[in-house]
Amino acid sequence: MDTKTMCNWENKTEEELLAFVDEVIDDYQKDEKNLIQILHMAQAAYGYLPIELQEHIADRMDIPLSKVSGVVSFYTLFSKEKKGKYVIKICLGTACYVRGGKKIIARMKEVLGIDVGETSEDGRYSLEITRCIGACGLAPAMAINERVFMQVKADKLLDILDDLE
Numbered sequence: 144m145d146t147k148t149m150c151n152w153e154n155k156t157e158e159e160l161l162a163f164v165d166e167v168i169d170d171y172q173k174d175e176k177n178l179i180q181i182l183h184m185a186q187a188a189y190g191y192l193p194i195e196l197q198e199h200i201a202d203r204m205d206i207p208l209s210k211v212s213g214v215v216s217f218y219t220l221f222s223k224e225k226k227g228k229y230v231i232k233i234c235l236g237t238a239c240y241v242r243g244g245k246k247i248i249a250r251m252k253e254v255l256g257i258d259v260g261e262t263s264e265d266g267r268y269s270l271e272i273t274r275c276i277g278a279c280g281l282a283p284a285m286a287i288n289e290r291v292f293m294q295v296k297a298d299k300l301l302d303i304l305d306d307l308e
């Protein structure tokens with residue numbers, strides 16, 4: 144598989160994305176025991192796993208849709224909904240909880256106008272809660288996409304969001 148074609152998802156057509164998913168399925172020999180890995184790659188390409196894509200994967204792997212949707216529903220790393228450009232994960236592990244994580248969440252909900260588990264109408268932000276992102280010593284922490292923010296202060300959230308662009 145060409146790794147270059149795997150990176151630039153935003154410029155890909157629907158047909159190219161589907162062709163990539165098919166290639167992944169074939170690479171994994173349509174083997175059901177590789178379903179999680181296949182779903183992981185499909186989500187990396189599409190950004191989420193809509194039911195139509197789950198149906199396509201089930202058909203191509205020749206397994207029931209219930210098997211695919213069962214795995215998608217079971218693992219929280221899989222999403223059936225399209226996520227925002229920026230996925231904000233606020234940590235509520237023990238260290239972050241005791242050092243103000245709840246305050247960060249409350250303020251972020253206010254700033255974005257959405258609840259945890261939702262995506263803003265303009266498609267820019269999704270808000271999630273996570274457990275320990277490995278920055279306990281500098282709690283409270285949060286991650287936005289791949290970037291980790293430490294010692295986050297509720298009154299600095301707007302600045303952080305402004306700096307994302």
Ligand code: FES
Nearest residue numbers: 234236239276278
């Ligand atoms: S508990 Fe939040 S980073 Fe560890």
